[in-house]
Amino acid sequence: MSLSNKHLLGLQNVPKEDIQLILDTARTFREVLERPIKKVPTLQGKTIVNLFYENSTRTRISFELAQKRLSADTINFSTSTSSAKKGETFKDTVRNIEAMKVDMIVVRHQSAGVPQYLTRISNANIINAGDGLHEHPTQGLLDMYSIHERLGKLEGLNICIVGDIAHSRVALSNIFGLKTMGANVSVCGPATMIPLGIESLGIKIFSNVDDAIAKNDVLNVLRIQLERNAGTRIPSLREYHKYFGITSERIEKNNKEIVILHPGPINRGVELSSEVADGPYQVILDQVTNGVAVRMAVLYLLGTMH
Amino acid sequence: MKIILKQVTLLNPEQKLNEKNDLLIVDGIIKKIGNVKEEDFKESKIFEFENKICSPGFFDMHVHFREPGREDEETIESGSNAAAAGGFTGVACMPNTNPDIDSAEIVRFIKEKAKNHLVDVYPVGAATLARKGEALSPMYELFEAGAVAFSDDGVAIKNSGVLRNALEYSRHFGTPIIEHCEDESFSDGAMNEGLTSTMLGLQGIPNVAEDLIVMRDIIMSEFIGGKIHIAHISTKGAVEMVRQAKKRGAKVTAETTPHHFTLTDDSVKTYDTNYKMSPPLRSSEDVAAIIEGLSDGTIDCIASDHAPHAIEEKEMEFIFAPNGILGLETQLGLVLSELFHKKHLTLPQVVEKLAVNPRKILNIRIPDIKEGDAANLTIFDPNLIWTVDVSKFKSKAKNSPFDKRLMNGKAVAVINNSCMFFEDKFFSI
Numbered sequence: 029m030s031l032s033n034k035h036l037l038g039l040q041n042v043p044k045e046d047i048q049l050i051l052d053t054a055r056t057f058r059e060v061l062e063r064p065i066k067k068v069p070t071l072q073g074k075t076i077v078n079l080f081y082e083n084s085t086r087t088r089i090s091f092e093l094a095q096k097r098l099s100a101d102t103i104n105f106s107t108s109t110s111s112a113k114k115g116e117t118f119k120d121t122v123r124n125i126e127a128m129k130v131d132m133i134v135v136r137h138q139s140a141g142v143p144q145y146l147t148r149i150s151n152a153n154i155i156n157a158g159d160g161l162h163e164h165p166t167q168g169l170l171d172m173y174s175i176h177e178r179l180g181k182l183e184g185l186n187i188c189i190v191g192d193i194a195h196s197r198v199a200l201s202n203i204f205g206l207k208t209m210g211a212n213v214s215v216c217g218p219a220t221m222i223p224l225g226i227e228s229l230g231i232k233i234f235s236n237v238d239d240a241i242a243k244n245d246v247l248n249v250l251r252i253q254l255e256r257n258a259g260t261r262i263p264s265l266r267e268y269h270k271y272f273g274i275t276s277e278r279i280e281k282n283n284k285e286i287v288i289l290h291p292g293p294i295n296r297g298v299e300l301s302s303e304v305a306d307g308p309y310q311v312i313l314d315q316v317t318n319g320v321a322v323r324m325a326v327l328y329l330l331g332t333m334h
Numbered sequence: 335m336k337i338i339l340k341q342v343t344l345l346n347p348e349q350k351l352n353e354k355n356d357l358l359i360v361d362g363i364i365k366k367i368g369n370v371k372e373e374d375f376k377e378s379k380i381f382e383f384e385n386k387i388c389s390p391g392f393f394d395m396h397v398h399f400r401e402p403g404r405e406d407e408e409t410i411e412s413g414s415n416a417a418a419a420g421g422f423t424g425v426a427c428m429p430n431t432n433p434d435i436d437s438a439e440i441v442r443f444i445k446e447k448a449k450n451h452l453v454d455v456y457p458v459g460a461a462t463l464a465r466k467g468e469a470l471s472p473m474y475e476l477f478e479a480g481a482v483a484f485s486d487d488g489v490a491i492k493n494s495g496v497l498r499n500a501l502e503y504s505r506h507f508g509t510p511i512i513e514h515c516e517d518e519s520f521s522d523g524a525m526n527e528g529l530t531s532t533m534l535g536l537q538g539i540p541n542v543a544e545d546l547i548v549m550r551d552i553i554m555s556e557f558i559g560g561k562i563h564i565a566h567i568s569t570k571g572a573v574e575m576v577r578q579a580k581k582r583g584a585k586v587t588a589e590t591t592p593h594h595f596t597l598t599d600d601s602v603k604t605y606d607t608n609y610k611m612s613p614p615l616r617s618s619e620d621v622a623a624i625i626e627g628l629s630d631g632t633i634d635c636i637a638s639d640h641a642p643h644a645i646e647e648k649e650m651e652f653i654f655a656p657n658g659i660l661g662l663e664t665q666l667g668l669v670l671s672e673l674f675h676k677k678h679l680t681l682p683q684v685v686e687k688l689a690v691n692p693r694k695i696l697n698i699r700i701p702d703i704k705e706g707d708a709a710n711l712t713i714f715d716p717n718l719i720w721t722v723d724v725s726k727f728k729s730k731a732k733n734s735p736f737d738k739r740l741m742n743g744k745a746v747a748v749i750n751n752s753c754m755f756f757e758d759k760f761f762s763i
Contacts, residue, residue: 040533117646139651140535141605160653162535197535224538225529 031329035154037143038163039205047208051173053325054318060097061321071100071331074131079122080106080157081137086292086316087157087167091134094323100331103130118142119149126150132331135159153330158197166326167291168201170319172209174311175246177318178287183210188240190216190272191250191299192258194223198291202248203231216240217272220261237272241282248289249274249299265298275301279309289315335379335763336360337754338370342383342713346390346703347682348690357388359709362752362763367705379763381756383713383746389685390701391423391710391750394662395692396487396512396565396589396637399425399455402443403432408642408730410444413662414453415728416640418755420662421712421745423453426696428487429460436460436471441479452753452760456482456696461500461511467492470499477507482696485512487565488612490547492518494554501560510561510587510695515547515572516613524653526599526614534602536652539614545571552579552586563695564588566639568613570623577632587695588627589637592661592668593735595624601735607648607655608735611641625678628687635691638665642731660734663727668736670716670743681716688712713747720744 031046039047060068076095080088088104095102105125125133132153135143140160147154158164176182187206193199193215206213207230215222216234227233234240241247252258252268262268279286288300288310296302304310339357344367346352358366358374366374399413400406408416410427417425427444429435435444441457448455459481463469465488473484484504490513491497500511520543525531527538548564552575555562567573567588579586593611598618601609609615627633638661648655669688673679679687689712693700701710724737747756754763 117649118651119649137651139653141652144605145651160535161537194532200533200535223532224527225532228529 030333034330034333035143035147036165036326036330037147037154037156039165039168039201039208040163042205042208044208047169047172047205050169050322050325050329051176053329054173054322057324057328058318058321061317067097067099069099070328071095071098074100074331075129076100076102076132076134076327077125077130078102078104079125079133079135080104082158084136084158087136090316090319091157091323094320094327097320098324098327100327122146122150126152132327155326155330160197161195162197163201164197165201166319166323167198168205169326170315170322171202171248171289171291172205173318173322174289174315175287177314178311179245182206185211185246186214186244187211187246187248188214188216188234188244189248189250190237190240190274192221192252192261193217193226193250194221195253195258196250198250203229214240214244218262218268237274238278238282241274241278241286244286246287246289247274251291251293252295252298265295269298273299273301274304276303276307279304287311292316336374336377337381337763338375338378339381339383339388339713342386342388344703345387345681345685347686348390348700349702349704351703352682359749359763362709364703364705364707364709367703381747385717386713386715386746387681388703388711388713390689390703390712391748392421392666392688392712393424393692393698394422394638394640394665395426395635395696397425397427397640397662398430398642398658399427400431400642401447402440406730407644410447410455411451412728412730413640414448414451414455416662417453418748418760419728420664421666421714421748422662423710423712423748423750424456424698425453426456426458426482428458429485430465430488434460434464435476435481436463436465438472438475438479441476441481445480452748452750452755454750456480456698458483458485458487458512460484461486461491462496465489467496470496470503473500473503474506477509481509482698483509483512483563485514485565487512487514489518490514490516494550497551497554498558501554501558501562505560508561508697510563512563512565513547513551514565515544515551517543517546523614524610525602526616528599528617530599530602534605536602541569541571541616541620544569544613545575548572548575552576552584555586556582556584559585561585561587566591566594566613566637567624567627567633568594568616568620570620573623573627573632577627577630580632587634588632589635590624590628590633591637591639592665592672593659595621595628596668596672597735605652606735607650607652608659608733610652610655610657611639611659612657625673628673629678634687634695636665636669636687637692638662642729643733645732648733658733660727660729660731663729664722664734664736664741666714666745667720667722667741667743671741674716675742709749711749712745714743714745716743718744718746
């Protein structure tokens with residue numbers, strides 16, 4: 029079994045069989061992570077560059093750990109300034125790195141489309157670790173893995189993404205991936221944070237968070253990203269919490285069976301109350317562990333393709 | 335020198351001229367239409383132009399020649415060569431150079447650089463100093479030096495009070511204010527706002543960003559009585575507002591670009607930055623409205639918004655790449671392929687949109703095809719099938735989304751200022 033594409037640019041148009049293969053493979057690696065020696069020799073001799081043009085802590089560490097556990101050689105290239113500002117074009121930077129003979133590039137960038145552009149200028153396998161407001165496919169995959177781990181299935185589940193959908197790459201990857209796997213996906217958030225035309229993808233919109241809790245099996249609660257200018261789309265974090273924050277009272281009133289996901293880092297007291305963030309409904313730290321396993325699966329499947 | 339354009343179809347709706355005839359041109363002056371004598375044939379260079387159309391020279395009223403400032407991207411000479419190759423004998427160049435065209439010196443500099451070329455270059459002056467939207471530019475001086483219109487192109491005039499003053503002041507010389515209609519509070523987007531921008535994860539620019547300024551400008555123009563010209567109109571709403579304003583008798587005119595009647599925001603899907611421009615490519619509904627506006631006369635003319643950019647600047651991350659594409663050398667091909675062959679415009683309408691109306695808007699004399707007049711002509715073949723090859727462009731830049739596109743219709747020759755461009759060569763006639 030192998031994947032149908034040598035890159036992972038997003039979950040849009042990724043076939044069900046591919047997603048299933050990644051999730052199944054991740055299950056094996058998840059088991060490896062419980063062993064005393066957490067390392068396998070699978071990608072020995074492969075060189076992977078983590079090309080991060082935007083600040084990231086957990087995604088980069090998660091990828092790096094996954095690479096190390098597969099015995100790949102890894103190099104980190106992190107910068108928060110665009111290459112254009114330094115005078116070197118992005119293309120030149122990539123060409124230079126590729127000239128050092130790398131096999132895979134994991135890329136995060138503030139501009140949507142950069143992973144796709146990389147496939148045109150590089151021969152390496154490209155893995156998108158987040159591009160602008162577009163996609164973050166490994167996050168989508170680890171969310172699906174975590175939901176499946178808790179509820180035993182994806183098909184037929186009602187899953188609502190809550191928060192700033194319009195400015196989230198996590199939302200789109202979740203929407204594409206979950207729909208492919210047969211889940212019913214909805215979104216909930218202030219009207220200023222719901223992207224144009226989303227209904228035409230077959231996505232239901234909840235304008236009331238109590239309804240969203242009552243009518244779903246899973247909530248994937250997004251971070252309110254002040255660094256992405258979220259402040260101009262809501263009056264205040266206080267008001268956001270009052271009308272869209274997930275609290276224990278809301279859960280207990282509406283649906284005690286709900287499963288809460290959050291991609292992190294959490295703004296406690298904004299999108300989640302501390303009680304919920306640490307409580308029985310959430311799988312937030314499981315997501316982090318599963319993230320390493322899912323990324324190992326993606327790297328392994330792409331790195332061993334012929 | 336004597337030349338004869340043999341059996342060419344002379345087409346000028348302004349003169350109600352549409353006939354096949356021989357045209358004798360001596361030292362750049364039209365000497366005879368028809369009745370060309372045997373001895374003239376013997377002494378002349380003959381051009382067999384049967385099945386070709388000869389109209390007044392085409393005029394592109396919206397180009398960016400990057401001189402002064404970015405001569406690595408385009409100069410007045412290279413831009414003029416591109417214009418001639420695309421079938422144009424005149425252009426109006428926009429003021430967002432470096433420095434801006436906001437002083438008489440820069441107007442004179444451009445006129446001086448453009449001298450002795452087949453293509454006439456008419457500078458558009460900045461409406462405000464450094465196009466900042468604050469203080470009026472020395473419009474009278476710019477006009478006297480040769481500016482034919484005023485614009486803060488790249489942006490709309492920021493402040494409505496300043497727009498009012500610019501419109502009032504420009505009434506002294508009857509020049510239009512050309513407006514790039516975009517409300518800047520929406521301009522942090524990289525493409526049209528819609529389902530496609532959502533799917534691509536790119537911030538969108540909604541149609542209302544354009545509609546709001548078009549509405550403001552029409553209201554202001556009707557209030558003052560000054561002439562407003564809407565540059566590169568791209569939305570259904572804006573077309574309808576211009577249509578209604580014209581019915582009321584407002585002094586408003588409009589242009590659109592070939593990419594806005596040819597492409598939709600769907601093209602952005604590959605994140606190719608050659609599909610990034612301002613205003614952005616819109617929806618198919620907008621494209622249909624623009625074509626309808628061209629057919630019914632709401633949109634007066636077609637202009638390329640020719641915007642050369644260096645390769646390294648355009649080949650960049652999508653959100654960081656600059657706006658704009660080349661236009662001069664693909665414009666006529668797109669007009670003929672997309673509008674004439676698809677029966678949205680007749681050939682006389684094509685000539686109106688490309689030769690007649692831009693000059694009317696800018697108060698530039700429309701060249702007649704008549705004996706005794708200087709020859710200012712475009713000869714084109716509406717049925718010539720060709721493939722775009724950016725590597726052969728006269729323009730210094732290569733940023734065109736139309737490379738390798740098949741076109742039906744092309745300029746064959748242009749004649750102006752006693753000079754002819756034919757088969758890739760300029761020569762005196």
